[in-house]
Amino acid sequence: MIHAYDEMYLSDARKVLGRSFDHAVHGIGCDLPAYYRLFISTDIAPRFERGDPFIVSGMSGTELARLIAERAALPNASAGPVLHDDKGREYWTGWALAYYQWYSGCSFRALDRELPIEAILEMYEKYHEMDIRHFTDRIFELRRSAAATTRLKEYRERLGYSQSELARRTDIPVRTLQQYEQGKKRLSRARTDYVLRLAEELRVSPESLIEMT
16 A cells, blocks of 8 residues: 555654644643644645645644644634643544554545544544554444445435335335445445345446445
């Protein structure tokens, strides 16, 4: 796999994003999801994604958080450094997210569309003491599920069907369809006749329904 930038910057990048998240919450007093979306709305996020040395290695996490906060004119934007907790929830979220972005090459903006930062925050309790590869594998799995779930819903809505109407037309329980759309069940593990019925009714190939699951 081709990574987003040279690995020599990865350790610094993870610390910078982790400390940026930590300072945004505990120093500036900003809600993390709000801060993260400010971050990905700026030109700084693409530079981070490319491994711009000035961003990922040339400034501290506190400086990065201040820069984002100042651009958004947030109160307490110039708050001084706080004692960061490199085992804390916010720090870990940035530290792990920076690794995934480097490993996958996916932009933060694209990732946020498929898997919001709130979902990554919730992964802290389970994954913060595991090897980072477990986190990375789980993110890939969740993204695949989100892509497939979105596709099924998109095909259904394109034809103007409600879930109950599609269930009636395909003779599939409506609860089962809901579970597919919500990602609670995977279409790749569905009964073959279910996939074929859905594909026929939605006028798509079976492969297009399950290719990302």
